[in-house]
Amino acid sequence: MSVWALGLNHTTAPLDLRGRFAFALDQIAPTLHSLRSSFAGNSSHPQVEAAIISTCNRTEIYCASEHIALDHTFGWLAQSGGVAPALLRSHAYTLHDDEAARHAFRVASGLDSMVLGEAQILGQMKDAVRAAETAGALGSTLNQLFQRSFAVAKEVRTATEIGAHSISMAAAAVRLAGQLFEDLRKTRVLFVGAGEMIDLAATHFAAKEPKAIAIANRTLERGEKLASRFGGEAMRLADLPARLAEFDIVISCTASTLPIIGLGAVERALKARKHRPMFMVDLAVPRDIEPEVKALEDIYLYTVDDLAQVVQQGQANRQAAVAQAEVIIDAGVQSFMHWLGQRGTVPLIQQLNAQADEWRAAEMARARKLLAKGESIDAVLEAMSRGLTQKMMHGAMAELHSGDAASREQTAQTLSRLFLRKER
The missing domain is CATH 3.30.460.30 (Glutamyl-tRNA reductase, N-terminal domain)
Known part of the structure; x- marks a missing residue:
């Protein structure tokens, strides 16, 4: 295997x-x-x-x-x-x-x-x-x-x-946000998604006691459940473009296959904010935020790869x-690898067990016939044990008497190792 x-x-x-x-x-x-x-x-x-x-x-x-x-x-x-x-x-x-x-x-x-x-x-x-x-x-x-x-x-x-x-992605995001905003307690934070990564990020940001926390999620019930843990509000994902301007920090991580925060929505949000800076982190793969957003003035957008330098410190x-x-x-x-190597012998072990079961069944059937004919139990046990040992030794004996001298010597060593081991 x-x-x-x-x-x-x-x-x-x-x-x-x-x-x-x-x-x-x-x-x-x-x-x-x-x-x-x-x-x-x-x-x-x-x-x-x-x-x-x-x-x-x-x-x-x-x-x-x-x-x-x-x-x-x-x-x-x-x-x-x-x-x-x-x-x-x-x-x-x-x-x-x-x-x-x-x-x-x-x-x-x-x-x-x-x-x-x-x-x-x-x-x-x-x-x-x-x-x-x-x-x-x-x-x-x-x-x-x-x-x-x-x-x-x-x-x-x-x-x-x-x-x-270890510095997690969430902790790194908090550190970078702290470099942009003098006091995170005055910021409003939006989390997009409600999965494990957002849960972790929200936990880290909540520790900084921001002014407001909101969770935008496709399923409102799941968003409400997460938001309630941090004293925040939940909103539908469909309401995000209209409310994006309210938030200073946006952390997104959904399973969407296409970006859910587009360039146009961010441009409109910046205009409504009178170009107050926005800190955005896209933790999703594929991206949740269109990459063109990074080029906008007053936008500080980081992806998972952008966080690499921060998290590698220390x-x-x-x-x-x-x-x-x-x-x-x-x-x-x-x-x-030792276990995997042993897996190669499994078919052989299965064949040996099947062969042994076949011999045992044959000798048991023979013993029952002898008992039915009135043979003594001692005689039947003697015949059964002799039959089993003969079947077990037949192949080994045949190999021992065949081939050239070198192969017989090798066979003899193998048989000694298998059958003449002394109990320790």
């Missing part, structure tokens, strides 16, 4: 290209079905396990099958994103077996994140695994890979200080923790 991974992330691909391959959680199941169906016509890959991890910083496909099929996976992903395979290859990375396992363990542990040591990715990976399992795309190999990655991540966070100095303080984490990950990789 082989494992392979294909992905692109914040270090290999620009935001807009990553946006082409972003899959919302409710899209994972049909997307996995499409991927696995694409393998159906290939006799070398009749049963392919698959999982997709898609966040604002990465999209990664993990697969497991008897044979690696990276080219096929590349072609399918390029087609799904509507880009040329050559363009995808120039921004993607491929990994297999121990490299794929090490990468999964590093991602789960927060070592491959834009925010070194951040914990959010672990939850996102768990969501992705649950989605793959629900879709029926997860088999024993990938299940082992991900369960071990979660265990390694837990050990890394317990045994090291990898996340002790990374040097965590290098010792990273070294400790890598040791834990190496041990995890070795353990997984």
Whole structure:
């Protein structure tokens, strides 16, 4: 059994290209079905396990099958994103077996994140695994890979200080907003969306006690639920253009496939604000805010990639923790590869068990016939035990007396190791 991974992330691909391959959680199941169906016509890959991890910083496909099929996976992903395979290859990375396992363990542990040591990715990976399992795309190999990655991540966070100095995207946004506005308590903050990232951002900004907080969401009920936690108001997404001018700070992160805050709406908001500055953060992939907005005067727009420099500050303080984490990950990789190697003997073990069951059934049937004829129990047990041992030893004895001297010597050593082991 082989494992392979294909992905692109914040270090290999620009935001807009990553946006082409972003899959919302409710899209994972049909997307996995499409991927696995694409393998159906290939006799070398009749049963392919698959999982997709898609966040604002990465999209990664993990697969497991008897044979690696990276080219096929590349072609399918390029087609799904509507880009040329050559363009995808120039921004993607491929990994297999121990490299794929090490990468999964590093991602789960927060070592491959834009925010070194951040914990959010672990939850996102768990969501992705649950989605793959629900879709029926997860088999024993990938299940082992991900369960071990979660265990390694837990050990890394317990045994090291990898996340002790982590600066989240939300905290970075607050820091940048504080550089623009002298007193955040005088600002009005609008959050667009009601997902996990917005929840985190709202928590950070609420700690600064802004003048007002509002949540704009497609589903008003969900927006109201989040807004009530921070003493804010909820509004419908459709009302956003008309009310945009009211807010000094706008943080957006939805699952929309198209921008929901356009250039025209922001221009009208600036005019109504008499060009008082607006601080905007687009945490969505694909973008929620049209990129042309960045060029407007009095607009300070940051994307997830723009926040990279801020969140990387203090990374040097965590290098010792990273070294400790890598040791834990190496041990995890070795353990997984040992397990994966043992998986290759499973068919043989199954055949041996089936053969043993067949011999046992035959001797049991023979013993019952002898008992029915009135043979003594001792005689029947003796015959049954002798029959079983003869069946078990027949193949070994035949091999021992066949072939040339060298092969017989090798057979003798193997048989000694298998049958003449002394109990310790």
